[in-house]
Amino acid sequence: MNMSSMTIHATDILYATISRLGGAIVAHLRLSGITDMAAVMKRVLGAIPAGSGTGLVTVSVRNSTAGWNRTERIMVRR
Numbered sequence: 898m899n900m901s902s903m904t905i906h907a908t909d910i911l912y913a914t915i916s917r918l919g920g921a922i923v924a925h926l927r928l929s930g931i932t933d934m935a936a937v938m939k940r941v942l943g944a945i946p947a948g949s950g951t952g953l954v955t956v957s958v959r960n961s962t963a964g965w966n967r968t969e970r971i972m973v974r975r
Contacts, residue, residue: 911959913958953971953973956968
C-alpha cells in the first residue's frame with residue numbers, strides 16, 4: 898500500500914518529518930484539516946527551506962488519530 902491510498906479525515910492530526918539520508922531533520926510539521934495525501938505532500942514540500950537544495954529526502958507521515966504510519970523517499974528538485 899502506498900501513501901496515496903491512506904484514508905485521511907479533516908479532523909485527523911498528522912505529523913510529518915522530512916529528513917536527509919544521513920538522518921538530519923529538514924522539517925517537522927503538525928497538520929490538521931487535510932483530507933488527502935496530495936495536500937500533505939504540498940505542505941511538506943513547502944516546508945523544506947529554500948536554501949536546502951535538491952536531493953533525496955525521506956518523508957515520514959504519522960496519522961496519530963487513525964494510528965497509521967507511512968514512510969516514502971522522494972526526490973526534491975528546485
